[in-house]
Amino acid sequence: MKISKIVLENYRNIENLTAEFDDVNIIWGENAQGKTNLTEAIYLFTGAHSFRGNKDKELIMFGKNRSRLYLEFYGNNREQNAEIEIEKRKKVKLNGIAKKSATALGDEIKTVIFSPVHLSMVKDGPSERRKFIDSALCQLKSNYRNLLKNYNKALEQRNYILKNSESLHQTEATLEIWDMSLAKSGAKIIYQRMKYIEALAPYLKDIFKGLSGGSEEIELKYIGATEFTDDINDIENKLYDTLRTHIKTDIINHTTTKGPHRDDIEILINSKSVKLYGSQGQQRSCVLAMKLAEASLLKEKTGIEPVALLDDVMSELDEKRQDYILNHIKNLQVFITCCDKETILRLKKGKTFHIENGKIVP
Numbered sequence: 001m002k003i004s005k006i007v008l009e010n011y012r013n014i015e016n017l018t019a020e021f022d023d024v025n026i027i028w029g030e031n032a033q034g035k036t037n038l039t040e041a042i043y044l045f046t047g048a049h050s051f052r053g054n055k056d057k058e059l060i061m062f063g064k065n066r067s068r069l070y071l072e073f074y075g076n077n078r079e080q081n082a083e084i085e086i087e088k089r090k091k092v093k094l095n096g097i098a099k100k101s102a103t104a105l106g107d108e109i110k111t112v113i114f115s116p117v118h119l120s121m122v123k124d125g126p127s128e129r130r131k132f133i134d135s136a137l138c139q140l141k142s143n144y145r146n147l148l149k150n151y152n153k154a155l156e157q158r159n160y161i162l163k164n165s166e167s168l169h170q171t172e173a174t175l176e177i178w179d180m181s182l183a184k185s186g187a188k189i190i191y192q193r194m195k196y197i198e199a200l201a202p203y204l205k206d207i208f209k210g211l212s213g214g215s216e217e218i219e220l221k222y223i224g225a226t227e228f229t230d231d232i233n234d235i236e237n238k239l240y241d242t243l244r245t246h247i248k249t250d251i252i253n254h255t256t257t258k259g260p261h262r263d264d265i266e267i268l269i270n271s272k273s274v275k276l277y278g279s280q281g282q283q284r285s286c287v288l289a290m291k292l293a294e295a296s297l298l299k300e301k302t303g304i305e306p307v308a309l310l311d312d313v314m315s316e317l318d319e320k321r322q323d324y325i326l327n328h329i330k331n332l333q334v335f336i337t338c339c340d341k342e343t344i345l346r347l348k349k350g351k352t353f354h355i356e357n358g359k360i361v362p
C-alpha cells in the first residue's frame with residue numbers, strides 16, 4: 001500500500017498541515033518540532049492507539065477541543081481515504097462510511113513502526129514483547145483480535161471470581177467453566193504465537209545477519225507457563241491443567257497468574273539473552289530486525305506491503321547498518337524522521353519535509 005496525502009488539524013503541535021508523499025519520505029528538523037507527531041498521526045490510521053501510550057484526548061492540540069485527521073492512500077488496488085475525528089471519543093470513517101470501531105481501519109491500512117519507545121521490547125518486561133507479537137498477528141489474521149478479546153473477557157470473569165473467593169473448594173467448582181473457556185481460547189492464542197515465531201525465524205535470521213555483518217545469530221523462543229508442543233489440543237489440555245493447579249496461588253494473588261497474558265518471548269543473540277547481555281547497538285538492531293522481518297512476513301503471507309514508519313531509527317547506527325536498513329526496505333513506502341536530512345539523502349533519494357514548530361517549512 002501507499003499513502004499519498006495527509007491532512008491534519010489540531011493534532012498535538014500541528015495546527016494545520018497538508019502533505020503529499022512519495023515512496024521515500026524524510027521528515028527532518030530539530031528536536032520537539034513535530035516529527036514524531038506526524039509519524040504518530042500516520043500510525044493512528046492503522047486503528048491502533050498511539051505508540052507513545054497516550055490517551056486519545058491527549059492527542060488534541062492544547063486548548064482545542066477537536067482534532068481531525070484525513071488520509072488518502074492506495075490499497076487493495078484502489079484509491080481510498082480515511083478520516084479520524086478525536087473529540088470526546090474517536091470516530092472514524094473509511095471511504096466516507098462511518099465505522100463502529102477505529103480498528104476497522106486496520107483491515108486496510110498496515111504499517112510496521114519503529115520508534116525509540118519500541119526499544120522497550122528488548123529492555124523491559126514481557127508485556128512489550130507480547131504486544132509486538134499480538135499486534136503483528138492482528139495485522140496478519142483478522143480473527144486474532146477477537147480471540148484476544150474473548151480470552152480477556154473470560155480472564156476478567158475469572159479474576160473477579162478469584163477476588164471474591166470464599167473457599168478453595170467452592171472457587172474450584174465455580175471456576176471450572178471459566179478455566180475450560182480460557183484454556184480453549186488461550187490455546188489458540190499460544191498456538192498462533194508459536195506458529196508466528198516459527199514463520200518469522202527465517203526472515204529474522206537473514207535480516208539480523210545482514211545488519212550485524214554476518215557475525216551474529218538471532219533466535220526467538222516462546223516462553224509459556226509450561227513446555228508446549230505445537231499440537232493445539234495438547235496446548236489446551238496443558239493450559240487447563242496449569243490453570244487448575246494454580247487456583248490456590250491465584251486466590252492468594254487475587255489474579256490469574258498463568259496463561260498467555262503472562263507469557264514471554266525470549267530474544268537470544270548467539271544463544272545469549274539480549275536483554276541481559278546485549279549491547280545498546282545489538283538491542284537496537286534486534287528490535288529493528290524484528291520489525292523488518294514482520295514487514296517481510298506480512299508481505300509474504302498477505303501480499304500487502306505495509307508502510308514502514310521509522311522514527312529516529314538512524315541515530316547510534318553506523319553507516320553500514322543505516323545503508324542495510326534502507327536497502328532492505330526498498331520495496332516498501334518509507335517514512336523516516338531524523339534531525340539531519342543529509343544522513344539519509346546520502347544513502348537514498350527521497351522527498352524531504354522540513355518540520356518547524358508543527359509546520360512544514362521550506
Ligand SMILES: Nc1ncnc2c1ncn2[C@@H]1O[C@H](COP(=O)(O)OP(=O)(O)O)[C@@H](O)[C@H]1O
Pocket residue numbers: 011012013014029030031032033034035036037038058059060061062
Ligand atoms: N496535545 C498537544 N498539544 C500541543 N502540543 C503538543 C501536544 N502533545 C505534544 N505536544 C508538543 O509536541 C512537541 C513534540 O513533538 P514531537 O513530534 O515529539 O517532536 P520531534 O520533532 O522531536 O519528534 C513538544 O513540544 C510537545 O510539547
Ligand SMILES: [Mg+2]
Pocket residue numbers: 032035036037311312
Ligand atoms: Mg521525535
